[in-house]
Amino acid sequence: MAKRTPEGPPPPPAVQKLRVRYARRGRLRFSSTRDFARALERALRRSGVPMAYSAGFHPHPKISYANGAPTGMASEAEFFEISVTEQLDPEQVRSALDDALPDGIDILDVVEAAPGALADRLEASRWQMVFHDIESGELEQVVQAFLAADTVEVSRMFKRGRKSFDARQPVLGARVEAGEDPRCAILTVVVRHTTPAVRPDDVLTALSLVASFAPPRPPLVTRLAQGRWDETTAEIIDPFDG
Amino acid sequence: MAPTLVGMPGESHFAALEPLLERVTKPIQYVGGELNSTVKDWNCGGYGPKGDERTVRWALMYPDAYEVGLPNQGVMILYEVLNEQPDALAERTYAVWPDMEVLMRERGVPQLSVDGHRAVRDFDVLGISFSTELGYTNMLTALDLAGIPLHAADRGEDDPLVVMGGHASFNPEPVADFIDAAIVGDGEEAVLGATELIGEWKAEGRPGGRREVLRRLAETGGVYVPAFYEVDYLPDGRIQRVAPAETGVPWRVGKHTVMELDEWPYPKAPLVPLAESVHERMSVEIFRGCTRGCRFCQAGMITRPVRERSITGIGEMVEQGLQASGFEEVGLLSLSSADHSEIADLTKGLADRYEGTNTGLSLPSTRVDAFNIDLANELTRNGRRSGLTFAPEGGSERIRKVINKMVSEDDLIRTVAAAYGAGWRQVKLYFMCGLPTETDEDVLQIAELAKRVIETGREVAGHNDIRCTVSIGGFVPKPHTPFQWAAQLSAEDTDARLHKLREAIRADKKVGRSIGFRYHDGKPGIVEGLLSRGDRRLGRVIEQVWRDGARFDGWSEHFSYERWMSAAERALEGTGVDVAWYTTRERGESEVLPWDHIDSGLDKEWLWQDWLDALDETEVEDCRWTPCFDCGVCPQMGTDIEIGPTGKTLLPLTVLGSGKQTMVREQAARGA
Known part of the structure; x- marks a missing residue:
């Protein structure tokens, strides 16, 4: 069977990993983790964050989610990680992403990832x-x-x-x-x-x-x-x- | 418990809704706050000279679940058009799932808008957009939850005007008891006209009450008010005549047609839900109308003439919409998208512009004969390669002549061969069962066609890892089409024919395993057929079946054929007509059809001639490329075909992703 590989160059590599803390407040506590993932991907595109993508026929932006709160519960301490293709200023990313997300999903803090897995923290x-x-x-x-x-x-x-x-x-x-x-x-x-x-x-x-x-x-x-x-x-x- | 309304009109009822949200599935669908949604001041329009308020408030409903209703283009367009008006506001409401309905009744929470959680009954107009008749029972649930009397005749001065739109409004008769008015055709200009009229009437202090405002709307000739018409029947149950029962009301109500689509670039800022919906993309309508002349297709008949948006107009809408929404896919929407006069330049221009941004393009509706591989490659250049879908609709050459879907088997084979050769592995083919004059042989030909597709595909691909899915459903004859006179195939006969087809596909084990078979049984089609070509006597059926528990009839897990048949039997008792009379009966040329007084522009004599041509297997050309064949629409409606090419091209410039400039670290930028 012919093995298929996507045409064109591989996607640009990730050069920086950022960790993000956000809050889920008010009526948006009824959003699920999947709802959040969809909203986040779109907000990243709108705000212009240069995301790193996986290779292959179905490229996905490199985002990892950690331990989301159950639907219906609010949170002041939710986390995810993104990989980007340029060196970014975390505070600028925070404010751009916060602007691009609906009120009630509020980006609180962005830092460059320290070594080790976020989940271990x-x-x-x-x-x-x-x-x-x-x-x-x-x-x-x-x-x-x-x-x-x-x-x-x-x-x-x-x-x-x-x-x-x-x-x-x-x-x-x-x-x-x-x-x-x-x-x-x-x-x-x-x-x-x-x-x-x-x-x-x-x-x-x-x-x-x-x-x-x-x-x-x-x-x-x-x-x-x-x-x-x-x-x-x-x-x-x-x-x-x- | 009846809905209890407390507080001021226009007040948010979120506090009453909130405790229910903990106890229902997918609560996010009820909370609103979508990106690009709007909540306006309840009194944004101010007051008239004598202190009468003049804000016109629309609650726009798509009568299905939020996940289906939110992406609906019609509602999204009207929502934005109305909210742009300084003295109007629009909010959205959708059908609530049965778990929520039970809780709302228990706690006395009324039907609310998702935007401001305002009571639907507080609005001036409840506008309901029906893409399909299967949403009728959901309208009754919404009216009942809202505390609005089900029957238009029982409504008082505090109740909103219940106005229907969407394709089903081309035959509003089955819901004549429940609606105050219907607006037929393109909605964007029409809602502004109605808003102005209602606003003036309010500012004058609502003289003459709701009857007067309805009369003013009816007098425009573009709004149908069923209460102002009387229907007489012949002893055999057919309609004798439909006539105005009120002076100043026109004999026929005309559809609305928006010209110059470039002047209506909506939606500008598409709604982006947090919840998952059926279309996870933004859509740009690249043209409206279709004159291919497929005889089964109501959409193609009632939306004539073809009006294209220009390539540059489309380019601007895509750019603006992507910026405003962040979607990763753009659907180029129309009834047959590859027919746009500049589709090649358009898809190439967009693919160039969004190169490297992971933005996919899709054409939701493509004809086999208008498709080519260059086009397909442009569509998948920046996005994900999914399956290809074509709709030959009929299995045999003969039946395709009957329905005027002029696609030859060789065309189809050539196209799919090219697709498999270019690396596609999955092709979906759509068909219908129960078309006029159809026999078992016509349908069994689908199996032969699918086998040829697989055999050809394996040959050109050089391997066996390809698939073809045959998807088939029962044909439902629709008003304002040449098949409006046709007998619908019964559910039993439809199911028997589908069964034979499945056996035929399975019989050949060598290729059969590469062919998927998906079908819809004939029963929902009979109910859809009943409601599509029904008349006012069906109001009782709809109300009965709703009282018996019918909800979400478009969903197989909620739909009950038996419930509908039992309700119809009881509600039609004594009328001399029954479900079969409405569905499987062929109509004659002289019969008054329930929708004859709704003017789609199509000449009834032309439709009849086209029906005879169908029986004769005579095809008709497309008036975009051949001389006019006198369907009647342009002269009747004062419209004309609006198509390119404009000769313009898209510049490869986008601001998508430019937001990163503010984020990139300075020292890194210097180093680069």
Whole structure:
């Protein structure tokens, strides 16, 4: 069989790799990671970022996505990486890309990639869940019951069917505060990234299992931070640091 | 629970919608905020001399799912044209999926626009664009969710005018109960005319209420108001006559035709959704109308004459659209794109201009006889090489003469051989089943044709790794075509013929494995046929089937033939007519057709002659290249063919990608 190769010269090589932090806010939290990927590719073209492309009959811009937040959850700490064919000024890329994306997908930070894989710098996330029509005292009791357990098995539908996993061990910490409104409680959890990932909705399922907890409305969920987990300080380290 | 409206007209209901978004599939389709979308001030038009508001507000609906409706060119054009007006605004709304419909009813959330999440009932006009009759039930869902009475006769002063457009409006009779008006033909100029008229009426303090504004619209001769017409029937169920029931209302309502397409370069800034849609590209309409004269093709008949956009006009639209959208593919849209008088210069010019930018070009609709490999190579120079698609429509030479699709088998074989020889591996062929005078033999000829395609392809390619896909569906006779009198083939006969074809393709194991076979069964075609050539008596059927749960009839997973047949049986009881009467019955020359009072410009006598020519297997030429054959459109509508060549060429200049200048590091730039 005749082997086909595309005519013409190979695409220009990548000379720089940039890491990008962005936020997904407001109503755009309902966009999925695939929705974002489409929007990003178009924004890159509009803004004129000289993207590096893969070779072959179906050239694709070189973008790698890392650990996107589930659809419906907001985030202040989403990441991706792009490869470009010229040396660019990261701050200029940030503002051009931010202009080309819809409001609510906001580019926060662009840096030149440090050595190593971006995914290795994303070990844990801090999530905030804002509950309405719940008092913080009630939520506190539920969370204490959860933290007192060694394991809490939850299950969720995956593409290949329902899977059970422990939602307790990956939770590195949890804190309850009262919101400004007395009928509002805020839960902040720090979760280590595992496979399968324990998501805020899994934590919520776990809470309902340990204490028959059923909030009248689903909480508004936001990922506040994502990065390396420092055992000694028990804090998340910004993946762009060091 | 009935929709409950709270707050001021024009207020956003997003807060009520938001909790539902957590619980539905693909929530992004309901949130709006697409690139190039607009939310205007509710009172952008200000007030008339006595303080009456004069802003004219359109809710534009494409009555299908967001992913299908968003890329629709018609809606996109009207949206932009209207929003450019200082005293008008337009927002979009789409059919909500059943999961969302249930929640909206539970929580009393009304049908909303996706732009400002404003209640559809707050707008002055609900304009619905029907590309297909299968969207009728979705219109009823939207009206009901909006809190607008289903029947035009029951609407009050606070309800929007429900106006239909799109190709289905060339026979609006089946939905006459539900619409206040229909605008027939090209919409961009027509909506501006209607907007001006409605704006004046509002500024005057709405004298005479909705009846008066409808009368003013009807008097222009370009807006059909079904309530102003009376239909009488003969004892055998046929129509006796359709006549105005109101003075000052014309006997026939004419279609709108936009001339000088270069003056209407829309959409200038295509909408770019976050959600996935059925067309992941921007489209530029390179011409409108078609006079190839395929007798089954309603689009070709009702959009005459051919009006080309100039090569330079197209070039500007592509450049502007790519800049505004960031799409990586441009579709050069029309009914038969390779027929543009400057298609070779155009595709070469665009391919040169966008060399190195990974911008692909596509021609969604290409005739075999207008296609060549140079053209195909230009189309794939900067983009991705996908399959090639051709539509011979009929399997045998004989049936292609009947339908006036003048493509010979040798033409087709020559073209696909060239394609396989140039490295293409996949060719798709489109056909129809159930064409007038068709027999099993005509359809079985498709199998022979496909085998020849594969055998030739293997020979020229020098290997067996090539494929051909045969895609076939049932033919539906449409109004304003020579086949408007034809009997539609029943669903059973269509399915039997398709079955025989499949067996014939499979019989030859050597080539059969290289031929894919895709078909649509005959049942949805019967419902489409019922609604296409139906009359006012079908309003009851549509309402019944909707009450029985019909939604999204264009989707096989939602469509139920049995539900439609059962509703039709009940709703047509006592009328003396039934589904077969509307579909599989051949009409006579003297029969009054339900759409005769809608003027597409086509002379009914010419259509009848063309129908006789079809039965006679006589072909008719294209008036772009041969003398006029008197279809009637140009003299009736005062129009003329507008085609090139202009002799102009495209300069290989683009600003696409120039944004990088601000990003490149200075020291690196010096080093380069």
